[in-house]
Amino acid sequence: MDDEYDLICVGSGIGGCAAAAAAADAGARALVVERAQVVGGVTAVSGGQIWIPGNRWARALGMSDTAEEGARYIDGVAGGNNDPARTRALLGAADGALDLFTGRGLDLRVIRDLPDYYYPEAGHSAAEGRYLEPVPLPAGALGEWAGRLRRTAVWNMGAGTPGGGTADPELVTGQALAGYFVRAALDAGARLTAGTAVTRLRTRDGAVTGVVLADGREIVARSGVVLATGAYDRNPDLVRRFEGVLDDHGTGSPPGITGDHLGMAAPLGASIWSLPAARNTVQVGFPTGELDEDGTARYRTHWVVHPHEIIVNARGARFADESFYPAINAGLHQFDGASQRLPNWPAWLVFDHDLAERGVVQVDPERVVSAPSVEELARRAGIDADGLAATVAGYNEARARGRDDAFGRGERPWSLWMSRLATGTGDGNPTLGPIVRPPFHAARLARVQAGLGSAGLEVDTSARVLTWAGEPIPGLYAVGNATARNDMGFSAQSGTSNLRGMVQGYLAGRDAAR
Structure with a gap:
């Protein structure tokens, strides 16, 4: 790992890897820094779905849909918690993101006959076509990183169903999706490092200029830093602050999802935007009796x-x-x-x-x-x-x-x-x-979070972190579950978190590489 890059991405899920791939594809030197010993983040333990209205795979099957139809659907089900302009900016950028990532090997397909959550009663909902899943990916495609992709299963629908199995040489669902984006970042020329924690941002005259690692080493970022750390499921203080009192509470997110993005960005005046806690989807499930790698109780949704x-x-x-x-x-x-x-x-x-x-x-x-x-x-x-x-x-x-x-x-x-x-x-x-x-x-039952928080950093349509005054903080980006969900309102659909990570990562990487 060198001492200077154009863009540093903190976190190796879909958002961090998408940002690194987009920047490197445009000629920038990009680094992905992951605090865990394995890569893939929450993406790897997700169901692997991406929800994209009007996508190219649905069109190829003769399905009639558009990004605007999807945006109108979100407008109707978000309960007034989405900014319609941000919704349209996010969905409108999906095609450009897909152009880049399919060019770097991303292979998706329509999940046939799977409708939107609120079909048919919600206006502009779709009977099928918006849900995409990754085509299984041979683990060998990741080379030396194949053995360092997170394997944790979170979702429990029963043996043989998405998220209910374990990893094998052919990656599926969330592992496959994470694998595609790890591969895209590497293929574009980005550098990945695991087992390396970022503790704070390096700044100069109000601009972010790099990161400081746990060992005290400073890495310069000439164009900026992307916070792709996920939410804060494993930080009890932040859960209580933003989600309320959740007794008998756990998470299916992997260790390390502790709200680092908030602690790093808040001293710079970053705006933190929050949904009403009652609108955030906290699942139900159980502790399994097993322990995660950090010694805490492992939970699964049910x-x-x-x-x-x-x-x-x-x-x-x-x-x-x-x-x-x-x-x-x-x-x-x-x-x-x-x-x-x-x-x-x-x-x-x-x-x-x-x-x-x-x-x-x-x-x-x-x-x-x-x-x-x-x-x-x-x-x-x-x-x-x-x-x-x-x-x-x-x-x-x-x-x-x-x-x-x-x-x-x-x-x-x-x-x-x-x-x-x-x-x-x-x-x-x-x-x-x-x-x-x-x-x-x-x-x-226990309440089980799955990587989604009510609160996040407010960003603009280029994924630049905003201050309370609405001004971008120079050199600071945030993507995916680290950001406020005022673009989609709340988790109205499974697959929207992966959509947000992919598109915001693409936008951040492209902006930083200009």
């Missing part, structure tokens, strides 16, 4: 896409369509003004032995209680016994009817697609399986 399971509150009542995780998130944030409490938290996953035998509930066994009857299960778990018995009976009746009149579970096209994928069932509504086979089980 998506209710199988039969024989429901989510209930302490009264034993269901409160949302469990097959659609944004509905669960909204239900958990319901507030009772009379009691000044959240009536749906804590919450439990309740399931029967049919589901237990499938092995899809990946939870620390010490967190599970079991009983021969639903009533006894409730008493052991601390749930109202009469309430849970009535809820299970009502749910089983809904299964017999083939329709959940209370919450419409499994009827949303997106949820139905995900459930059929997870269960391998080609028709019907596979999420509606009865809870009848003893012993019965309950596991108290």
Whole structure:
């Protein structure tokens, strides 16, 4: 590693590698600095999807869509939390980014029949075509870096589904996407280094001129520094500050996602913009009983896409369509003004032995209680016994009817697609399986972040970090989950975080290389 580069990118996920690739492709000397011993960041543990309206692969299949249609869809579902101009700037730059990265080997394909989250009720939503996934990538394509790509699995939909497996010589989902961008950066001539932590920014007369490493070494950046560090899932103080009090809280993000970008940029007067915490998608899931590489508890999300399971509150009542995780998130944030409490938290996953035998509930066994009857299960778990018995009976009746009149579970096209994928069932509504086979089980849910924070650094349409006065801080860029989500409002779609990282990285790298 030399002492001087044109652009230094802090973080090796899609955003950092995209910025380095874009800058190096334009002739700049670029360096990617990763604090972990492995590369890929949160991208590598994601589902690997990129959501791009009007993309070239959909057009090749004869699908009619545009970036403007996608922007109008976001306008409608973002709840007023997006800046329409930023939304259009982001989506409008996607084609240019794809031109560069496909030229550097990125290979994507349409995920067939997968609709937008809010299709068909939301205006300008699409039945398919906007979701892209990486074509599997041979690990050998990364050369010496193949063994240093992060392998952690986060998402739990069941064995054999996206995010549910482990790495092999052919990379898929998030590992493949991260691998493509690591390869693009290397192919363009950027330098990567892992196991190297940046502790602060080097500045001169208010401009960012480089970075200072943990060992005290200073590296000069002639054109600027890109903060691609992710959010702050593993910083309890920042989680409490921006997300509120989340008892029983963990993260599926890898170690190192500690909000370094905020600590480095704040002293320079950087603007920090935040969504209402209730609009941020914090998943539900469990500690697995395993430890991450830093010795902290490992968590996994749990998506209710199988039969024989429901989510209930302490009264034993269901409160949302469990097959659609944004509905669960909204239900958990319901507030009772009379009691000044959240009536749906804590919450439990309740399931029967049919589901237990499938092995899809990946939870620390010490967190599970079991009983021969639903009533006894409730008493052991601390749930109202009469309430849970009535809820299970009502749910089983809904299964017999083939329709959940209370919450419409499994009827949303997106949820139905995900459930059929997870269960391998080609028709019907596979999420509606009865809870009848003893012993019965309950596991108290945890809140599990997945790399998304309510707060981030405010940037302009070139990914330059802004001050509170709205002026760019010379030489400082931020991309992906390190930035404020006022372009998309909130995580209205899976795949938007990877979209933001790719496009903002492209814009930052190109701007810095001018």
